[in-house]
Amino acid sequence: MKTIGTTLRELRETKGLLLREVGAKLSLDPTILSKIERDERMPTREQVKALADFYKDQKNEVIIAWLSDKLYYEVQDEDLALQAMQVAEEKIKYQSKKKK
Template identity: 40%
Template sequence: MVFSERLKELREQKGLLQRQLASALEIDTPMYSRIERGERKAKREQVILLAKLLETAERELIQLWLADKVYDVLAEEDCASGVLNMVAESIREYGK
């Protein structure tokens, strides 16, 4: 849940309230709070908007958001490290 922790940290650094970000995302405050606690996943469009609102690098937030998604899929797998290595190799060979 590195995305949610970073999100809270950035919001607090900016002195913003959860309700302010929730309003900008057009969601209610409890839903935003769940995103910040890692209980609900933000949508990609929301992550991009949050980067703008929090004046931080979009790439950083997208990477943290994606890392959380990968973690959710692989966390309980015994072969997680091997899978990640295979994916990294595939990206190097075929990816962008």
């Protein structure tokens, strides 16, 4: 299972870019980007949006990795986490149908 950090590092390395190059293009401190890639820091919504736009071909992969990490870190120590996630999934499906 890939984390947001692993996903971003792999995307950057696949493109042959250095941390400082990505940081410069996104006005993001390379030190912060390094911490994100090492999973020592969660990126903010704004940072994820910028990174997803930067890696536009893999935009969904970046967003999904970020969202899944956020969900995991929020419920990881809860005994009923899986059941709660299933209920949340049903709620999302229900709301999506309602919007259509």
